Amino acid sequence: MRKYILKRVALLLFTFFIIVTVSFVLIRMLPRELPSDKALADIMLDRWEALGYGKPILVQYLIYLKGIVTAWDFGTSWYVEFRAPVWDLLIERLPPTITVNLFALLISIPIGILLGVLASLKRGKPTDLIISLGVMIFVSVPSYVYAFVVQYVLGYELGWFPLTVYPLSIAGGWLTPKMLYSMFPAILALSFGEVAGLARFTRAEMCEALEAEHMVFSRAKGLRRSYAIRHHALRNALVPILPTIVASVIGVMAGSVIIEEIFSIPGVGQLYIRAINLGDYDVFMMNTVFYTFLGLLSGLAVDLSYGFIDPRIRVGEA
Amino acid sequence: MRKIAALGLVMILIFNILSLTACRAPGEEGEYTYRTYTSALGNNWNPHTWETSADRAVMEYLTTPLVSILPLDSLEGSYQWSFDMAKRVTDVTAGARGDLTKYNVKLGTGVSVNDVDKGYVFEIELREGLMFENGNEITADDFIESMKLLLDPRMKNNRANLYVTGESALAGASAYFGGNVSFESVGCYKTGELSFRYVTESYLDYNYFLASLTSHWLVDTEIYNKGLISSGELVSTDYGTSVATTSSFGPYRIESHQGEKELVLVRNERWYGWQKDDNGDIFSYTSCEVDGELKEQYMTTKVVISVMDSATAKQSFLRGELSEWAPSASEYNTYRYSDGLYRTNETYTMSLFFNSNKDALLSMDRSKGNVNSVVLSSDSFRRGMSLAIDRDEFALATEGYRPQYALLNDMYYYDIYDDPTSRYRDTPEAKAALCRLYGLSYGDGATYKTLDDAYRSITGYDIGGAEAEFKRAFEELTESGLYRAGEEIKIRVAWAKGALSADDNQQVALLERHINLALSDSGFGKLTLVPVARVSNRYAAVPNGEFAMGYGAWGGAAFYPFRNLLVYMDPEYENLNEAACWSPETETFTLTVDGVERTMTYQAWARSLTGSGEFSARDARTKLAICTALEESFLSRFYRIPLVSSSTSVLLSYQIENYTDAYSVMYGFGGFRLLKYHYDDRAWSEYVRDAGGRLKYE
Known part of the structure; x- marks a missing residue:
């Protein structure tokens, strides 16, 4: 039974990792909507660039994983609750x-x-x-x-x-x-x-x-x-x-x-x-x-x- | 089994007891609570980074502008400037010409510093006794430091664009925001403990400068700086995101905030405008006379903003639990005769817009599900469409819509501050432009006797003209081999950002019917329009070649209509809707101004009316003449077919009433500031209870 449980838990973690990886890539590939006002759009682009959204997706993913492993940091909300850590947001909800x-x-x-x-x-x-x-x-x-x-x-x-x-x-x-x-x-x-x-x-x-x-x-x-x-x-x-x-x-x-x-x-x-x-x-x-x-x-x-x-x-x- | 049954009974019992113990408390005497709702609660009321209208709504309770607008005579619709945080605003350009050179101000063509005596340097003197809700005094330093933070290149604050670009751009702000210079080169500096100067990047009329001061950039720098952190290369602050990180300097402060649920605001006793009576109650009067006397303002003692969907809000409103509710267009008729209904026409004009590029259309016919959308490359075809649409009938499909024939509707004013009746659409220039566009002649021997007669008769609908245009288009397209007689035409239309409503489907059906009626004997086959929902950015999707046609609205900037031309003619200003149709950067337009014939690109003409443009500092009438000519020229290309404009409605509860029923484009119905209460909360609770808990507004 113990062996079976360990096997199932390992399978769970593997499946979890695969789904999270695929989700991350797909979500980051979603097009971002920019305002039609070009001056404002430029500022938004600069913000995203500064936040690292312009880096290759693999690099972004590694940063994401590093944040989770080293600081339990799942990222930051910039729209739902401005600058709130998303983990805190989830716990709050x-x-x-x-x-x-x-x-x-x-x-x-x-x-x-x-x-x-x-x-x-x-x-x-x-x-x-x-x-x-x-x-x-x-x-x-x-x-x-x-x-x-x-x-x-x-x-x-x-x-x-x-x-x-x-x-x-x-x-x-x-x-x-x-x-x-x-x-x-x-x-x-x-x-x-x-x-x-x-x-x-x-x-x-x-x-x-x-x-x-x-x-x-x-x-x-x-x-x-x-x-x-x-x-x-x-x-x-x-x-x-x-x-x-x-x-x-x-x-x-x-x-x-x-x-x-x-x-x-x-x-x-x-x-x-x-x-x-x-x-x-x-x-x-x-x-x-x-x-x-x-x-x-x-x-x-x-x-x-x-x-x-x-x-x-x-x-x-x- | 018995245990399970017993557990169920206990649960039911618990809820029965709870329902008896948790009855809602009645309202309090002497309290005036304004209860409103939103589908998504604001969560960022930092003046430097706010994003949504919900954010702005919260911000407006927490701040007081330097200057605002109040009614002078509400029956006449006249207005006055109310100096709020500012005691005085003076144009000191003549005595501060050195600033023009120091801050690298852009002067008009052929204008030298010595010629200038107004419109560039403004001194703002603050009122005494201004303070944040924590008791910290507000001085000129706070304004300067706040501006520095707003423009901080590391923070990339999105609201910096108000001071970096546009008519009221601050001199030197763009360079500082780009990280190229120090703040010393920005034209915002202190002249006294309670006074500072604002140097504009280009000429700005005094009234327009005052208008720019109705929004502000002031923050409590102590809290702001405490909340600074770095995320990647971005520096940000959590200022204005919670009770603890907010410092009000407006009439209200936040009492409690629960994310995505509720925000409660109460009076900020440290606001400069409050006075205390003998009982210690606070109240406030306007700083200037409104309709001949000082009026009580901000009568509301508490504001509650709750999150709920529209259907729930309606029920809540009818139970007397909300102060306002916005009926949808389809519900408007039910409440149209209610005393509490206030309706406002909007500047937004909904239009069909096209990608008329032949190659792009052919490509979309091959790969985007269109059939023969290439017909839209014909000017005659698009003109035929415009003449075939009966806008009156189209407008009837949705309650609150009004037929429109131009880019700028009747909510625009070309010289609002000097003449609040200066409606752009009512000018002879604008009327004549539309008469020419729709082929209506007037004068001796013409169909209409006067310009006004001709203008009033515009419907945009001319079935005979439409048929002729379609026949012409048919000949052109068949001769060039782009279309074969009788073939069907199917065009996917980028219709809506959200889901399609019944009104949307009805509008599409009407368009199809109108156009097919005129197409019937032209040689073209049947036209089918396929509305596509959930297109996130229709305005980009059409020129980008995703759709041949789009449907959408454009509006705003009602007090400076000249700026709107940039949307259509300056690809560097806006993500141009019609970019695939033409090149305003290279195509030229000739116009006679001051008796001199001038030829410039459309982009240059549009730019000449704004910022440091050649004609931006000219009198309103000259700008009006240029604007109407450009509008007519653009519309005559039929890259865009104006159809209707919309309106919004709000129903106020019987507890409250707007200051005036006579709408003014300057101050609305008097706004929240002058809102009047018929009942305090206690009396209102009793009123609702006596009405059986459900109110009738029909």
Whole structure:
């Protein structure tokens, strides 16, 4: 197992390096937009030249790597936040993203699993049909559609919640009651898709587990149905579900670009959009590095988690 | 299972409790909060490096200009200069001729230093008691040192271009900014503790100099220098990027700032303009009489700028949580009769512009998805297009658009400071130029009796004329073998920087319909225009040979229309839209000025009206005559077809009102400075609550 983990980590790092290198080259090759006023354009060109953007890309890349290795310096933002170190910028934007996504996950997991189990137990009955219909709708419709609906109904029509997430000047922190209250519509909008996805997955796994031979055997052995469901069906069904939850937990840092835009959450998703729109290369690169790392990490975590969740599974040891 | 269910219930309970505990507080009595929004919050309000309009918006609360403009009589639309940080600004050229030589000032052609007695050296006397928000006094040294930092060649500050180039360029600034000389050779020097001189690089009228002082370069050098670091070979400062690195000298200071979320400004009690009443409350009056009396200014006690998208902003505004909201063109009709709606026409004229270079067009036909775009190389074809477009109908496709027929629309003024009614487009010279361009005659025996009659009838639309031009183009193009009868024409148009809207598609459909109507019997096949979205720089993409045609707007510099010609005629000034069509550096134009016939290149003519150009110091009427002739000559080449100009609208909440409803190009509706409040925050909260939390503005 240890050998397997080391191999996977080495592969992760290699893949990460390749993606980062390719991204760096592609991002630096993007054309920069210059103002049409030639005097101003000349000043901008001089600035970029002084910042080293005129050097060969390989030299730029080596400077970039040296900065990371020797000073943990991922570059500087010149547009999103003038002269801010991009690492600091990313760290600054993580708390709101994590808060919203984590709460969405905390709501989604129990509700999603609960609905999935319920649907499987009532398979073919009206309850199952209603849940499945809801699941179909919420899986098919993109989350920003709910976001608009939630914002309009809860924020505008009913006025129960603010239209956007509170700033720190009002809420006093990311985990204060005021902040969580203002985040509720965003959390709700993020939860719909997550709940639906989990419910669908749980239902499918539970249906399979309920029809398995060991369940028939359990009942024949004289176990109560509820006991058999809890201890045999659900436990088995959770084996493939839990790794996806592990991936989701890591994914809470990734944020949701559109939800953050709609509810004005200054998170990493919004940062990514701003960096692209403003041509802030170092921020764009930092985000790419960050998302790449998260993606690879969650893939690794999912693979490894199978072995930890169910000791019968031995990954890579066929 | 039970645990999972219990967890879900607990979560729901938590949110219910939170929703009860976290209700929003009502507004406060005696407070007047101005709540506005932006899609991206400014993050760099350093006067030397600011980039976006959001940056500038923040900067304007934190600074006070040396001079600004206030209404004199708002009903008449007359204006006055308000001396703010400056107590006095004097043209001292006559007594400081030595500066002209010392700072290497550019004199007009044939002018010697002894002939000069105005327009080059200006003395600015500062008010007493000016200070930064930290209590540090502001003196002439601060202005000099700030200018030195702005022009520091190591920093390459982008806003240095305001003082290095243009009409109000500072003498010697260009050389210092280029790193060639010391600051001693820059024409900005101290004459007293509270006075300094500004030597312009070339002649500048006193009023235009005052206008240049409405923006400024002052920074708190202590904080500025503390934030200096080197990145590569660039030296930069973090001045004006956070609360800690900002030092206001305007009526407001930053109370809190959360990146990409919110900026809160409160009154800067150290601003020179505030007075205190017996209760300790602060207030301010204008330094000069407006409509016959001193008016209360900066009534707003707090400014909150929040980040939100336009759809959210609309909901927020209708719930009484924003002081203003800008309806889009498609929403304009819903609110057009609202008392709170203020509409402003813009200087920007949207036009079709072309790459008319035959070889470039043929190349694009082979490799850029165009079919027979080479027809655009024909002057007659482009002229036919211009005459075929019904601009009135085109303008109706988008709310707020007005048909246009020239480069410069009716928002330009040729002598604004001496005569605020001197609308460029209303002059006989400008009217006659357009009448000639569109073939309208007037006078005895002509279709129209007077010039005004002819001018009023301009529509730019002449289907008969268009058909004739297209027939002529067809003959030319088929004879030269560039086009075969009946073949389709398909042209990709660099249409928008962003995504295409429904209005865009409707406009393209209208253009196609109008042009095809006139093309039908000409021998040409059907024309298809393919609008292309997300073209980052349309103005470069067309001359560079990426597109045969583009659609875009140009405007600005409303008070000095003569400068605009540089955009079209000086490739060294602007990234020329029509560069692929002609060579203004070599093609010449002949014009009679002062009874003398003169022949110069288009570039030279355009330059002659600005900076140290031959005619830049001449009277406005002479410049007007040259400008209209150049505009007419350029338009007659049909490298660019003006179509419409746009307007912007803003809806103010019932809590506030602009100072005047009569728009003036000089001071708008009175601006934020003279904004009036009908309700304080407490009363406004009650008003909104009584209205059920949702307000109607239709």
